[in-house]
Amino acid sequence: MTYYGSMIILIPAIIFTMYAQAKVNSNFRRYSKVRNVRNMTGAEAARIMLDAGGLRNVQIEQTRGSLTDHYDPRKRVLRLSQSVYSVNSIAAVSVACHEAGHALQHAEKYKPLTIRNSIVPVVSFASNLTWPLIVLGIILLSNGSYMGDILFNIGVITMLAVILFHTITLPVEFNASSRALKQMDELGIITEEENTGANKVLKAAAMTYVAALATAIANLLRILAIRGNRN
Numbered sequence: 001m002t003y004y005g006s007m008i009i010l011i012p013a014i015i016f017t018m019y020a021q022a023k024v025n026s027n028f029r030r031y032s033k034v035r036n037v038r039n040m041t042g043a044e045a046a047r048i049m050l051d052a053g054g055l056r057n058v059q060i061e062q063t064r065g066s067l068t069d070h071y072d073p074r075k076r077v078l079r080l081s082q083s084v085y086s087v088n089s090i091a092a093v094s095v096a097c098h099e100a101g102h103a104l105q106h107a108e109k110y111k112p113l114t115i116r117n118s119i120v121p122v123v124s125f126a127s128n129l130t131w132p133l134i135v136l137g138i139i140l141l142s143n144g145s146y147m148g149d150i151l152f153n154i155g156v157i158t159m160l161a162v163i164l165f166h167t168i169t170l171p172v173e174f175n176a177s178s179r180a181l182k183q184m185d186e187l188g189i190i191t192e193e194e195n196t197g198a199n200k201v202l203k204a205a206a207m208t209y210v211a212a213l214a215t216a217i218a219n220l221l222r223i224l225a226i227r228g229n230r231n
């Protein structure tokens with residue numbers, strides 16, 4: 001397969017990614033307009049969930065941007081975006097409680113999260129090397145240099161590291177969402193009727209992580225197809 005011809009392998013993953021992203025945006029927008037019955041903001045909901053989990057020491061801050069909500073394990077701070085922090089919608093409390101779920105995972109030393117955090121520096125370093133290695137490898141291979149093989153294979157290993165990262169991200173994200181849904185229900189943050197909306201918001205977000213994994217796998221298959229062609 002040629003370099004450009006192999007792009008076809010990426011198409012399903014690209015379509016899936018676009019679909020997942022659109023779903024996240026539409027569900028978030030839709031349930032951002034629906035006020036929750038308890039009239040609770042994202043920050044208030046997260047506070048209740050953190051306190052119930054014994055995490056009174058975890059601070060909640062507001063951060064810039066849209067869908068930038070995250071838990072910072074180093075500073076033990078929950079950062080919520082403007083459309084979550086002070087908003088009393090179903091979407092806001094769902095996202096806030098999902099992030100609180102990450103704080104609880106961290107406190108409990110939830111294994112997949114520990115593994116994920118420990119491989120982040122290696123993976124981000126390796127992922128920067130992928131394309132230089134692959135491109136240089138292919139150039140050297142076409143010149144008949146055996147070094148091309150070596151560089152190419154190291155490039156493949158960096159791609160496998162990225163795939164491993166996206167794979168371990170899945171249980172981390174799914175678990176944070178299931179914790180959020182369970183706690184929101186048990187702590188009375190949302191009512192039973194509001195559960196469907198919360199579920200949709202969090203399911204859509206989880207799908208983007210599946211799409212990221214699919215893209216990483218498609219990229220590897222594409223590179224292997226190019227390599228196979230050169231043999």
Ligand SMILES: [Zn+2]
Nearest residue numbers: 098102173176
């Ligand atoms: Zn998350």
